[in-house]
Structures are given as C-alpha cells and as structure tokens.
Amino acid sequence: xxxxxxxxxxxxxxxxxxxxxxxxxxxxxxxxxxxxxxxxxxxxxxxxxxxxxxxxxxxxxxxxxxxxxxxxxxxxxxxxxxxxxxxxxxxxxxxxxxxxxxxxxxxxxxxxxxxxxxxxxxxxxxxxxxxxxxxxxxxxxxxxxxxxxxxxxxxxxxxxxxxxxxxxxxxxxxxxxxxxxxxxxxxxxxxxxxxxx
Amino acid sequence: xxxxxxxxxxxxxxxxxxxxxxxxxxxxxxxxxxxxxxxxxxxxxxxxxxxxxxxxxxxxxxxxxxxxxxxxxxxxxxxxxxxxxxxxxxxxxxxxxxxxxxxxxxxxxxxxxxxxxxxxxxxxxxxxxxxxxxxxxxxxxxxxxxxxxxxxxxxxxxxxxxxxxxxxxxxxxxxxxxxxxxxxxxxxxxxxxxxxx
Numbered sequence: 001x002x003x004x005x006x007x008x009x010x011x012x013x014x015x016x017x018x019x020x021x022x023x024x025x026x027x028x029x030x031x032x033x034x035x036x037x038x039x040x041x042x043x044x045x046x047x048x049x050x051x052x053x054x055x056x057x058x059x060x061x062x063x064x065x066x067x068x069x070x071x072x073x074x075x076x077x078x079x080x081x082x083x084x085x086x087x088x089x090x091x092x093x094x095x096x097x098x099x100x101x102x103x104x105x106x107x108x109x110x111x112x113x114x115x116x117x118x119x120x121x122x123x124x125x126x127x128x129x130x131x132x133x134x135x136x137x138x139x140x141x142x143x144x145x146x147x148x149x150x151x152x153x154x155x156x157x158x159x160x161x162x163x164x165x166x167x168x169x170x171x172x173x174x175x176x177x178x179x180x181x182x183x184x185x186x187x188x189x190x191x192x193x194x195x196x197x
Numbered sequence: 198x199x200x201x202x203x204x205x206x207x208x209x210x211x212x213x214x215x216x217x218x219x220x221x222x223x224x225x226x227x228x229x230x231x232x233x234x235x236x237x238x239x240x241x242x243x244x245x246x247x248x249x250x251x252x253x254x255x256x257x258x259x260x261x262x263x264x265x266x267x268x269x270x271x272x273x274x275x276x277x278x279x280x281x282x283x284x285x286x287x288x289x290x291x292x293x294x295x296x297x298x299x300x301x302x303x304x305x306x307x308x309x310x311x312x313x314x315x316x317x318x319x320x321x322x323x324x325x326x327x328x329x330x331x332x333x334x335x336x337x338x339x340x341x342x343x344x345x346x347x348x349x350x351x352x353x354x355x356x357x358x359x360x361x362x363x364x365x366x367x368x369x370x371x372x373x374x375x376x377x378x379x380x381x382x383x384x385x386x387x388x389x390x391x392x393x394x
Contacts, residue, residue, distance in 0.1 A: 002228055002229050002232035002337065003232050003233070003236065003336050003337050003338070004209060004336065004337060004338030005206055005209060005210070005236075005335075005336035005337075006203070006205075006206065008203075009202055009203065009206040009336075010236055010336070012201060012202060013202070013332075014236050014237060014239040014240060014329075015236070015239060017239070019241045030393075031199055032199050033391065034387050034391075035199035035200050036200070037387050037390065037391060038387065039200065039202075039207055039211050039212070040211060041384040041385070041390075042211045042212060042214070042384065043211060043328065043331075043332075044216045044331065044341070044343055046343075046344075046345040046346075048382040048383075050384065050385045050390070052390060053390055053391075053392075054390055054391045054392075055391075055392050055393070055394055056391060056392070056393045056394070057393075057394055058393050058394070059394060061394075062394035065394070096385065099383065100382055100383055100384070100385065101382055102382065102383070103379065103380070103382070121345075123320065123321065123324075124320065124324050124345070124365065125324075127320075127321050127322075127324030127325055127328070128324055128325075128327065128328040128331075129328075130325065130328075131240065131324070131325040131326075131327075131328030131329055131332075132211075132328055132332070134240075134241065134325075135210075135240075135328075135329070135332060138202075139200050139201065139202035139206075139207070140199065140200050140201060140202075141200070141201030144241070146241055146243075147243075148243040148318075148321070149243075159394070168321065182300065183300070185245040185297055185298055185299065185300070186245075186296065186297055186299070187238040187239065187247065187297070188238070188247045188293065188297065190231050190234050190235065193234065193238075193247070193249060193250055193251055194230065194231075194234060194250075194251045194252075194253060195250075195251075195252050195253070196227075196252070196253045196254075196255050197252055197253070197254055197255070197256060197258075197259035197262070197356070
C-alpha cells in the first residue's frame, strides 16, 4: 500500500471506473456539475491559465446541433446520454491572466502575444483540465464517456461563433445503463513506459 | 455533499494539494512511481492509446543534461527536487494499437497513418495521461511541481534521439520543503466557464 489515497477512492476514480457507452435515465443536475467544477478547478496548469470551457447540452435543439457533427458510431449514445458536455479550449485565455495570475500579470504579454503559442498552450493545458474534469465526473459517482470522434471544425463553428475556441472532447455523463462497458483493454506495463537516466 | 469521493480524498487530490516549489530531502522510490503508474494507467484515452512516456531523472549526469534546458526560473528547483520526471508523448504510439485495442486493431491504419494526425492525438491524449499522472503523484501523498518552462526542442533532442517524442511537462516530485507554496491564485467561477445550450 504505497499510496496515501484510500482503496475505495482509487477504485472510484481509476481501477473500477470505466468509459460508459450506455446510460440510465437518471438526470444529471447543474448542482452536480457545479460540485465537479468546484473540485477540479484547483487542478494545476501552467501560469494558472484556465482555457477550459464547458458547454452543457440540455435542450433538444442543442442536442440535435451537436449530434449532427458526431461520428456515426457516437451518434446514438450522444443522443441518449442524460447530459452531454462539450469541452473546449479558449485560445484567448491569456486575457484572463492578469486577474488569474495576479503576482505576474506581465505573463499575458511576455509569453502569449503570439496566437500560435497561445493555441498550443490552450490545447495542452485545456487537455490537463479536461482530464481533471473526467476525474471529477467519476468523483461525483457518475460515469463519463469521453469521445473525440466528431467533426471538430463543425463543432467549433456551431458552438463557438467567435472562432477562438477548439473542441477537445465531448463527454457523455450519467449513471451507467445496461451493458455499459466494453471489455477493458490492456494497458502498457510500467517497463514499457518508464525509463531511468 | 454532492460528490461520492470522500472529503479527505478531495483535499488530497485537489483542494489542499498545491504545486510545490521546494522539497524535503526524502527520496522518492521506484516502487512509489510504479504504484502511481499502476493506478493512473487506467485513465481513459481515445482508442485506448497510451502515448505517455516517463523518463525518471536519477543520475547526476541525467540531472545536468536536463537542467541545462530548463528556464532560468526552474533550474534551482529542478536541480534539488528528490525526483524529476520528464513526461513526453510518443508520436509513434499507433504501433501499439493492435495490442492495446485488440477489438479494433484496424484503428492503427484507419486513423493514424498520417504523422500530423498522430502528433495531435499524442499531444492531446498524452496531456490527459500527464494530468492523470499528476493526480497519481498526489494520490501517493507526494507533491508535484509540473513545469513547462524549458527549451522543448532541446529536451526532445537530448532525451529522445529517435525524433519521435515531444516533451509535455517536466515534473518535480517529492515531499514539500520549507516555503513550498506560492499563495494560491484565483480560479474562474463556474459561470465564467460553463454555459448551457
């Protein structure tokens, strides 16, 4: 038992948690999403940047606008999940640095004046935040079904008219339904991933 | 209490956990890193791809090779942390898909034959895995000090001679030392991040 985290929490977040492909009808409330966000917002990023933006798809019209851009294999589950969240990176996140990094407000102009640099940073750090969010969904006792099979340009245009956001993942959220899981696929062994110099 | 995860675990992983800037002398063992990896390897990625590679920097020579590429503000803490881990994405991860995604081995050629597609995917999914790893360090009762201030091309060339890896972050790991924390910077409020359609 080398870990400080208790075994039940290990199971909840990693060992027993699985990507769900079907969901029950039980709704997911805004209060649950707020509790998730208020936990995972503390996850670390570079320069305390917070590019992650979350669009909760709740209306029938919003669902239809999203599903049309999903890959065929993802349309049915995206249509039926209790809640669908679009996770995107705001490539203009640097505008918030003066308030979010109050001890070093110059970071905004020193490091992020170039759009290509901002976009790379928003992608990397937005992905870190997306991972924290997925862990948070599990922390709420819910199953997450993250997907990247979609027309990204279509989603960006459909939901982010300013042209400054890049979708990172679309996540189905809810209690797992019948036959929710595929068999767990293998993971690389420690020695295949970790080397020492 | 909307979350299923117990409050102590919430604190350990998110609420009380902080990015450390100084560390005690207590070493971090390979057994601890293996326990971390064997927990967080279960974090979800697209197509069960596992691009994350971890280089543990343990020798004096390895440390010197790394520190020369770090930004000035990161050199001292990278020199003195008990353990430093280079987290990188293997842009040739698709070679493993036939064994890691046994129910859909065609994914390797159907989706990842183009290098630019692989590289984007390795960055996004490697970043998800990097976030899981940071959470795992905290789950082990250790503090993580992730950094992105370095010469990325220099690190890639220094540690990954094959030209197929891209550094995602360098993470100092250990028990926090004196004055380990900066004051916590603000986080965006729920309403600044989450919208509903």
